Amino acid sequence: MSILVDSNTRLVVQGVTGSSGAFHARGCMEYGTNVVAGVTPGKGGQVFDGKVPIFDTAYEARQQTGCNATMILVPAPFAADAILEAADAGVELIVCITEGIPVMDMMRVKAAMAGNKSRLIGPNCPGIITPGQCKIGIMPGYIHKPGKIGVISRSGTLTYEAVWQLTQRGFGQSTCIGIGGDPINGTSHLDAVKLFGEDSGTEALIIIGEIGGTAEEEAAAWIKENYNKPVAAFIAGATAPPGRRMGHAGAIVSGGKGTAAGKIEALREAGIAIAETPASMGETLIKNLKL
Amino acid sequence: MNIHEYQAKQLFERFNIATPRGAPAWTPEEAEKIATELNTSKLVVKAQIHAGGRGKGTFDTGFKGGVKLCSTPIEARDLAEKMLGHTLVTHQTGPGGKIVRKVLVVESVDIAREVYFAILMDRAAGGPVVVASTEGGVEIEKVAEEHPEKIIRELVHPLLGFQHYQALKLGRQLDFEGNQLKAASKLFSNLYKLFVSLDCSLVEINPLVESSEGDVYALDAKFNFDDNALYRHKDILDMRDIHEEDQREVEASKFGLNYIGLEGNIACLVNGAGLAMATMDIIKHAGGEPANFLDVGGGASEDQVTEAFKILVADRNVKAILVNIFGGIMRCDVIAQGLINAVKTVSLPVPLVVRLEGTNVELGKKLLEESRLPIQAATDLSEAAKMVVAAAKV
Numbered sequence: 133m134s135i136l137v138d139s140n141t142r143l144v145v146q147g148v149t150g151s152s153g154a155f156h157a158r159g160c161m162e163y164g165t166n167v168v169a170g171v172t173p174g175k176g177g178q179v180f181d182g183k184v185p186i187f188d189t190a191y192e193a194r195q196q197t198g199c200n201a202t203m204i205l206v207p208a209p210f211a212a213d214a215i216l217e218a219a220d221a222g223v224e225l226i227v228c229i230t231e232g233i234p235v236m237d238m239m240r241v242k243a244a245m246a247g248n249k250s251r252l253i254g255p256n257c258p259g260i261i262t263p264g265q266c267k268i269g270i271m272p273g274y275i276h277k278p279g280k281i282g283v284i285s286r287s288g289t290l291t292y293e294a295v296w297q298l299t300q301r302g303f304g305q306s307t308c309i310g311i312g313g314d315p316i317n318g319t320s321h322l323d324a325v326k327l328f329g330e331d332s333g334t335e336a337l338i339i340i341g342e343i344g345g346t347a348e349e350e351a352a353a354w355i356k357e358n359y360n361k362p363v364a365a366f367i368a369g370a371t372a373p374p375g376r377r378m379g380h381a382g383a384i385v386s387g388g389k390g391t392a393a394g395k396i397e398a399l400r401e402a403g404i405a406i407a408e409t410p411a412s413m414g415e416t417l418i419k420n421l422k423l
Numbered sequence: 424m425n426i427h428e429y430q431a432k433q434l435f436e437r438f439n440i441a442t443p444r445g446a447p448a449w450t451p452e453e454a455e456k457i458a459t460e461l462n463t464s465k466l467v468v469k470a471q472i473h474a475g476g477r478g479k480g481t482f483d484t485g486f487k488g489g490v491k492l493c494s495t496p497i498e499a500r501d502l503a504e505k506m507l508g509h510t511l512v513t514h515q516t517g518p519g520g521k522i523v524r525k526v527l528v529v530e531s532v533d534i535a536r537e538v539y540f541a542i543l544m545d546r547a548a549g550g551p552v553v554v555a556s557t558e559g560g561v562e563i564e565k566v567a568e569e570h571p572e573k574i575i576r577e578l579v580h581p582l583l584g585f586q587h588y589q590a591l592k593l594g595r596q597l598d599f600e601g602n603q604l605k606a607a608s609k610l611f612s613n614l615y616k617l618f619v620s621l622d623c624s625l626v627e628i629n630p631l632v633e634s635s636e637g638d639v640y641a642l643d644a645k646f647n648f649d650d651n652a653l654y655r656h657k658d659i660l661d662m663r664d665i666h667e668e669d670q671r672e673v674e675a676s677k678f679g680l681n682y683i684g685l686e687g688n689i690a691c692l693v694n695g696a697g698l699a700m701a702t703m704d705i706i707k708h709a710g711g712e713p714a715n716f717l718d719v720g721g722g723a724s725e726d727q728v729t730e731a732f733k734i735l736v737a738d739r740n741v742k743a744i745l746v747n748i749f750g751g752i753m754r755c756d757v758i759a760q761g762l763i764n765a766v767k768t769v770s771l772p773v774p775l776v777v778r779l780e781g782t783n784v785e786l787g788k789k790l791l792e793e794s795r796l797p798i799q800a801a802t803d804l805s806e807a808a809k810m811v812v813a814a815a816k817v
Contacts, residue, residue, distance in 0.1 A: 152722075155752075209654065234622055234652035235544055242549050243581040258751070270721065272751045272782050287697020288721070289749040292781060293804065296749075313696060315546040342697055345546050368700040371707045372716070379681050379696025379718040381651055382546065388564060392704075409708050410701035411805035 133333020134262035134307040135282070135324075136225055136251070137201065141266045144169040144199035144223065146190065146206055146214045148180050153205035156229070156270050157184070160203065163267040169193040171202075190214075190221035201225040203259065203268045208232035211255060212241050219250040226318070227268045228255035235381065238316040245318070252318025256380065258288035258310040269310065271295075279304015281417065282328040284321055285340035286313050286347075286380065290368060290410060294338055297414025303421075306334040313380025315344065321351035329359055336362040338417050339404070343369035344382045344390040349398040356402035364417035365399045366407040367392045424648045426662045427471045429527045431644040438617040440610055441640050445529025447471065454503035457528040458496035465533075466493050468502040471525040473667040475645065476513035483510040483520065492531055499528055524666060532640055537630035538597045539563055540611065542579075542618045544625075544649075550581035551618065553611070555593055559630035585615035599633070606639040607631075614641075621659060622652030671715070671734055678730040680719060687712025688742040689815050690735040692728075694719050694753040702747045705804060711812035714741050721752035728761025733769050743815035745807055746777045748787075755779045755787025763794045771797060774814035778807035 143160065147153035148170030157180065161167050169187060170180045176188030187193040190202065202223045206214040211230040218226045233255050245252060253260055259269010263276035275292055277299040285291040291310055298305065309324050311317055321339060328334045337359075341348040348367065355363060370392035372378045374385040385391050396406055407416040426434075429447035436442065444461060448454035458466050470477050470489035477489030482505070489511045491502050503526050512520035537559030545552040555575040558566045567574055575596050579585050590608035599607040610631070618626050625647040632642050653660050665673045675682030681696065685703075689711045693699035696718045703713040715738070719731055735744055748758045758779065766775070778801040779787045791798055799814070801807035 208651065232651045234655070235624065235649045236619065236622055236652065239544070239550050239581045270752055275781070285697070287695060287701075289693075289695030289751060289753075289781075290697035290701050292749045292751055293698060293701070296780065315544065316549055340697070342700055366701070368697050368704060371703045371713060372700055373683075373685065376683055376716075377650065378683065378700050378716055381649075383696060383700065409705045409805065409808075410698070411705060411803060411808075 133331050134265065135309070135327040135331050135334070136307065137260055137262050137266040137268055139265040141201050141268070142166050142168045142197065142199045143268055144171060144190065144193045144197070144202045146171045146202055146204045146218065148172055148184070148186060149175050150205060154180070156203070156205055159270065160267050163273040165266050165268065168197040169199050190217045190223060194221045194223055199223060201268060202227065204228040204230060206230060212237035215241050215252060216244060219245055219248050222250070224250055226250055226252045227257070227259050228252065229257060229259060229270060231256040233314070235314070235316060238314060242316055242318065253309065254312040254317060256314040257312030258291065260307065260309045262307045263305050271308070271310070275299055276308065277304035279306065280333060280335040281305050282331070282334040282337045283308040283340070284324040284337065285310055286342050286382070287340055287368065290340055293410055294340060294366070294413040298417070301414055301418060303414070303418060306331060313382050315382035321347045322354055325351050325355060325359065336417060336421055338413060339363060339365040340413070341365065341367045341395055342380065342383050343372050343378065343392050344380070344384045346390065348395040352398040352402040352404060355404065362405070362417065362420040364405040364407060364413065364420060366410055366413045367395045368410065424650060424653060424659070424663060425473045425667065426646050427473065427525065427664065428469065428643060429471055429525065430662045431646055432527070434617060434621070434646070435641055435644065438613045440613050440617070441606070441638065443529045443532050443640055443642065445527060447525050447527050448503055449525055451500040451504040451507065454526055454528050455496045455500035458499035461528070461530050463530050464494040465531040466499050467491070467529050467531040468493060468499055468506065469527040469529070470506045470511050470523040471527055472511055472516065472521040472523055473664070474513055474515040474521060476515045477511065480511045480513035480516070482506070483512070489513065489523070503528070521667065532632060532642065533635040534632045535635045536633040539566070539629045540614070540631045541625065541627035541629070542615060542623070545578070548578050551579040553577040553579065553593060555597055557597055559632070563629065579615070584619065585612060587612070599639070603633055603637060603639055610639055610641070621656060622649045623647065624649045671738060674734050675717070675731070678727055680717065680727060680731050680734070682734065683716040685713055685715055687714045688740050689811055690714045690738065690741045690744045692717050692719060692731055692735060692744065692746045694721060694723065694748050694750070698747065698749060702745065705808040706745065706812065709808040709812040711815055714738060719753070723753060725757055725761040725764060728758055729765040729768065732762060732765035736769050736772060741773055743774045743776065743811045745811040746775065747804065747807060748779050748781070750779070750781030750783060754783045755781060756783045756790055759787040759790040763790065763796065766796050774799065774817070776801055776807055776811040776814060778802070778804060
């Protein structure tokens with residue numbers, strides 16, 4: 133089983149004619165995702181790769197194809213607008229890959245989307261994948277394997293590291309959700325944990341976090357009271373100097389808050405197994421499965 | 424991106440936020456000129472560096488204090504001479520200190536009262552928050568630790584913005600009354616306008632003062648701007664002072680590389696910020712010290728990999744290099760080719776450990792083998808960390 137995406141997902145790609153959009157739309161199609169539409173203002177009427185109709189607006193794409201998810205690969209200055217357009221068109225799942233969106237743009241998007249039926253994942257994220265069924269994003273499909281472990285992460289390549297460790301040891305994933313590296317995002321660790329909590333097909337979780345903010349601590353507090361299945365976690369950035377933005381806009385220790393040590397303590401407190409190094413993420417969870 | 428106090432003053436002037444009169448000086452003569460124009464016997468000369476704690480800092484010459492009062496233009500010139508071109512060490516600069524290239528010469532204010540006022544983005548709240556305290560002129564972290572009840576927090580609605588009633592509420596909480604309350608609340612509102620207009624992530628005024636004459640001034644300010652938004656603020660970008668930045672980082676930014684210099688001797692080159700942080704962590708765990716954070720990102724070209732490599736190699740502290748790539752968008756063969764080109768161009772002064780995984784990994788490994796370069800190949804991350812730590816000790 134899975135959360136949010138499966139073989140019924142019908143994907144539209146906003147920014148499909150850009151170089152990044154085209155490359156990753158193809159990647160999703162090759163994986164088997166049902167890509168039903170593309171959106172690039174001004175290119176409505178064209179066809180992508182001879183298969184996918186392109187529309188001028190998300191609204192038209194929705195009307196004509198019934199797409200229920202979107203992957204946004206639109207440049208940062210225009211991405212917030214694309215998110216709002218998709219929400220306005222009623223596309224239920226919005227996955228925004230774009231990195232570099234101004235924080236205040238995301239602040240406004242998030243406030244505007246409060247109460248809206250659309251769910252936003254990201255921005256600045258690798259996407260979401262239910263192995264064997266649907267890939268929305270830029271992750272390499274081949275490292276994944278269908279299974280029962282839910283993966284939640286702020287990172288991209290660090291997630292692939294964990295997923296590959298699991299797959300190589302024979303443990304597949306129900307869904308892997310990249311929530312992204314930005315300080316203000318659509319879906320938090322806690323939101324994702326709750327979704328997995330309701331999925332009977334997910335029997336354990338791996339949480340990958342990093343310095344900055346308190347999202348992992350919030351998830352830990354909820355897990356302590358509400359989630360009984362095995363959980364393992366790795367927090368990146370224990371060696372990062374305070375006050376510096378470590379690549380991700382959200383990866384910054386500020387005023388003593390958001391340290392790796394603080395997160396690890398909160399997670400341990402909640403009974404979550406902590407991987408000491410990124411090389412042992414898979415191993416740490418698997419050990420706890422056998423218990 | 425950070426800016427100097429004198430640049431913050433210019434921004435305050437643009438947004439009608441009261442600051443003491445004055446201007447920046449690059450030479451002692453300029454300092455004297457500005458002091459003369461101010462026509463007052465109450466002067467302050469302030470070293471301009473991107474770090475706090477200047478007042479309590481010490482210069483490499485032994486001269487104490489980066490913020491000094493004086494009474495005449497000649498004294499201002501002398502103080503400027505003692506500061507300009509010299510290195511100031513404060514508790515925030517690190518032991519190496521920073522060279523002072525400019526000073527700010529301003530009228531000193533007789534301070535009756537100091538408060539703290541800041542606006543920053545609160546990610547949990549999803550919007551701006553005002554943090555304020557009656558305990559101004561001291562480190563806010565200390566206040567938060569010792570007197571948490573003296574920290575005032577006021578959330579601002581992300582769409583409606585800062586309301587007039589909130590400005591007055593904060594003014595009263597900060598013990599302003601009468602005309603000072605009007606002046607303070609107007610200052611707060613203007614500061615919020617600045618915060619939003621310029622896409623700031625932090626604006627901190629410490630201290631915000633009430634003078635003995637009953638005026639309200641921003642006496643010192645610290646700004647952080649959202650790097651993601653700089654593309655739409657060319658005027659702020661123009662304020663960038665590359666002298667205040669780590670030169671390795673300045674070089675890296677020319678090639679669009681995400682690089683942060685650290686103090687250790689094991690350099691790393693990784694794709695993806697999370698993996699790059701985790702790579703630094705595992706180096707440390709294996710007993711080594713990372714020399715840097717470097718994320719080449721998913722779209723990096725062969726040229727960028729070459730340039731990244733050159734920057735790592737140019738750092739004389741570096742005793743070994745670890746390249747850790749999990750290819751998603753990034754292809755292992757592109758990395759391999761970039762490394763091969765780099766080593767051919769720059770040569771390899773230190774041991775290089777490479778760990779490749781992901782897209783086109785077999786092709787990448789093959790290219791490295793066939794290059795016959797002295798590259799140590801690791802299969803997993805744990806092995807790679809151990810190998811590079813051992814190599815750095817040789």
